[in-house]
Structures are given as structure tokens and as C-alpha cells.
Amino acid sequence: MLEIKKLHKSYAIGDSSLHVLKGIDLSVAQGEMVAIMGSSGSGKSTLLNIIGMLDEADEGDYILDDVPIKNLTEKKAAIYRNKFLGFIFQSFNLINYKNALENVGLPLYYQGLKRKERQEKARFHLKKVGLLDWATHLPSELSGGQKQRVAIARALASDPKLLLADEPTGALDTTTSYDIMAFLQQLNDEGKTILIVTHEEDIAAMCKRIVRLRDGVIMEDKKVTQVRAETHV
């Protein structure tokens, strides 16, 4: 469902330019759970941003669900992001003056859904992450794990084809991290395609496939036996 061919990306730093991605080839099928690993500066975040249509590649092809992603206007990119992708961030990025339910409903708002329908859907997803009782709480009243669950519910709200997680457990302690990973695995079991950027080996081991990046090229791409997070909890 995701096809990347000969992807290049450079950033201008002053007069010189930094070649971050040097020809990435990656193909992800429906229902996979892929960990993208690499030290900082390896280009993993840049790759995720390009896959997330938050950034654009200089060269190469990117096809998502048979749709070529190229030369998008901001508007089109926004619509595709809304339709295809769900984002999970390291720092949660919930809107702090909106309660959990409103945060989950935000992508649906931009889809143009009616208020009632939106709240119903948001409630459904909030229930799925087990936080329906916290619907009217502001992010500041939630724990880190709860915040990330709300963020996952928000990412799921628009029923995206692909979940993109950028260090989803980076700001959480181990127990909560495994808890979140268990939930992501559960989602994957239900058929969601998930891409996780991480630099933690134990988190990567909980995926079905590990892609290692170094200096802008893929060093290693191997399928692994998934470690179930539940066993650690």
C-alpha cells in the first residue's frame, strides 16, 4: 500500500546543503507494523515527515494506496493527510484548551462532519482507547499515558489507512510505553498498517519488521518475530 522509490531529500543549511536521504527504497504492505530505527541524524524523522506529507521529497516517487503523492498543493496535502494518515507524536500535541472528546473530534471537524456525528464517532474511539470516562477532561488533567491514548484515538478518528507514530513512547516510562505498544499491537492485529519511528530496541522488537537507517540510506530491512507487549506488562 506504500511504495517509495529512490527518494532523495536535502536541506539547505546556509550556503551548503545537507543530503539527508540518499535514495530510499521502501515498500510496506497492508497490515504491516514497521519500526524505523536509526540514530539522530540518520534521516528517520525526515522520512516520516515525507511519508506524512508534512514535507516533500526532492526526487523519487512516493505512492500511497495507489495515489502518487507529488507536487501537492497545501490544500490537497491537508485533505490527503486527513483522509489517509493518522499521526501520533512523541509530545502528544493535544490542544490544551480542548477536552479529550473535542481533541479526538478535531480531524472529523476538518472532514466537515456534523457536530452530532462527530461527537458520536469521537466517543466511539475514546471508548476504544478506554478513556470514555475522561471525555470532558482537559489534557492537563490526564497522565502521560492517557494523553497518548487520547492522541491515538484522535489519530484513529478519521479511520486512516496508515498510522504514523513518531517516537510514541519517547516521553513515557517503561510500563506506560509497553501499555501503549500493546494497544498499537492490538490495532495492528485488527488490520491497521502502522509505522513507528523509534530508537529504542525493545520498542522496535515489538513490531513485525525493522528498517534501520544510517546516514540517509537503509542499512538493514528485516522481518522479526514480534514480541508481544502484554508479556512485559
Place this chain on the structure above:
Amino acid sequence: MIKFLFDRDTWQEVYDSMSKNKLRTGITMVGVWWGILLLIALLGAARGMENSFNRAFGDFATNSVFVWGQSTSKPFKGFQEGRRVSLKLSHAKKIEDNVEGIEFVVPRNRNQALVVRNFLSGSYSVNGDFPLLDKVQKKKLLKGRFINQNDIDANKKVAVISEDIYKQLFEKDELAIGQYIQMNSINFTIIGVSQTENANMGPSSDIHIPFTTFQQIYNQGDTIGWLMITGKPEYSIKQIEEDAKLLLRNLNKIHPEDKRAFGSFNLGKEFAKITGFLTGMQFLTWFVGISTLIAGVFAIGNILLITVKERTKEIGVRRALGATPFEIKRQIVVEAVFLTLIAGLLGIISGGWILIAIDQAWGQGDDATLVNASVSITVVFIALLILVVLGTLIGLIPAFKATSIKPIEALREE
């Protein structure tokens, strides 16, 4: 777009983001509110001042000039200089016939007289007047009537006294009409009591008697004290003054360039000075008001810019979740317009209160300094409209800035 404006969610968003930042919202609103308030208060006060000037001149035909005789300053046609010049009744007729643009020419006479009623007496100005005076200097009569042609023709011994004289010579609520007062040992019947014309100029001690009666009792012959000349509105009163004086010099065999032979007071010219002053003041008011408004608009823009800066991350998140740049811009602009509108309306309301306060403090009574201080509602709404339009435009700057940042950069910012 219409649907957007009536959508509850739109306003929920506006409410959320404003109530979350109460201080910021408050400061912005104060900026706009103050601008509108100042504009209304200034415009209202200026209008009040204008009104009070207009009231002072109100009953007077302002396009008027007064002319009286003095002494010549140049010898002419065998006459020595220093000759006394006096105006004659016939001159009035000549001026009316020969000078272009004349509306009325009113000859008047005045003398000081001791007026006695029973045991009370006072010294007042006695004026010999024609009914025409009423046209030039509107007489508001509290009781009775003004002098009419019949009084003139029959040299009637009748008098119109001013309100102040009535108060001095009569008891409170005493009937004045038909009563007698004595001037120069002659009894006059009171036919009217006139209202004091201009309270700003102090109490009036004028008595009006028929012109012909005045001629008779003071043995004036054809001589008149002074002329009140009123020009038609479309003619320049200055030109009329020149023409009338030139004609008078001719009739009296005075040197054409003798400036001192006739004295004059040009009310039109004085009035124009005040009108000019008022125009200047109005301009200043507008200038200050509009400057304040612009300052207010910049305050909005500035605050919005800070807002956007503060909310870079939030905007990034929203865009990652699928908000189009247009939706982001629309949200910011709606916030800007809403803030401006609410603050502007509050400004209009409190500006109205200030005008009420001004009216209470300085607008009461006959000698009010600021009469009916008010602003036209059209002007107010145009000001508000300008404010909203400028607020929108200025709101667009941060809005564009917000969407020009790539979502990824916005998200990276910690």
C-alpha cells in the same frame, strides 16, 4: 461561507481560543474600545460646541453688516475734514434700491432713557424700530406681539420690553400687557415681552418702540442711528458692505477713499471666522479620532501576530490533522473581526454614555457650552466598518504568516 458563520463549532473555536487567553483578548479589546470611544466623545463634543455657536447666532441673520456714521477724515468738494456724518432715512431706501444682493435694510435708532413704573425705575436702551427688525433678528415673544406697521403709521406710544426689564419692573406673574411705563414723562402701553436673545451676552435691557414714535419724542427728524443690512445668502456680505459704504459716501459728498466716515461691524465676517474655527476643530477631531482608530487596529494586528506565534504548534497540529491553510486563515480572521466588532460595539455604547454625561454636565440650560453633543449614527457605523475591514486586513498578515510555516517546522518547535 454563510454556513460557516452560522456554525456553532466556528464560534466554539473562537470562544475557546479567546477565553483561553483572557489577558491578550482583553488588551486588544481595550485598544479598539478606546479608539471608538475617543472618536465618539470627540466628535460629539465638537458637534456640541458647533451647536452652541449656532444657537448663539441662531436668531440672527448672520449674513449681516451694521453701518453707522462717524466723522470724515479727508476734505472733499470744499468740505473740511472732521465733518460729522449722520445717516438719513432716505439712505436706507437708496441702498436697498442700488446695492446688489440686498435682502433687508433696517434703519434703527437708540437712546438711553429712564423708565419709570409706579415706584420702580431703571435706565434702559430705547430702540426705535420697524417691524422688519423681526426678520433680521428674530424676536421671540413670551407674551403679546412685536411692533407692527399700524404702530408705525399712527406713531403709537407702545413698547415691547425685554424679559429682564419685566422682571425688574413687575412682580412675579404680574400681567404686563396693557400696563403703562413712563419714558421721558410719556406713558407707553406695553404690547409685548421679548425673550432674552442670548444668555451668553448677559441680561438684555432693550425696549423697542415704533420708529416713528422715537423720531417724534427725540425730535430726530430723518436722522437714524445705524443701519442693519442683510444680504441674500448667495451674495458676499463683504462686497455688500463695500458697495453700501461707497454709495453712502457718494450721497454724503465724502471722499470715495475716506475709510473713517462710516463705521461698520460685519457680522458675516465674524461668523465666518467662527465657522472656520469650527471647521478646523472638526478636522482636528477627525484626525485625532482616526489616528486613535488606526492605533487600535495596529494593536489588534500586533496581538494577533503574537497569538499566531504562540499558537504555531497548535496550528501545526491542526494542519497535520487535515486543516487546510484556508481553514486556518479563516479562523484567525474570524477571530480578528469578532474581537474588533465586539470591542467596537462596546466602544459605541460607552461613547454614548460619555455623550450623555457631557450633556448632563455642560449641555443643560440656555447658556450651555455644549449643546446637544451627539454623533451621527452613520458616521459611527462607518467608523466601525472601517475598523472591521482594517482589522480583517491586519488579521490577514499573521494568518498568512501562520500558514507559510510548514507544519513540520511548526511541530518541531518546542
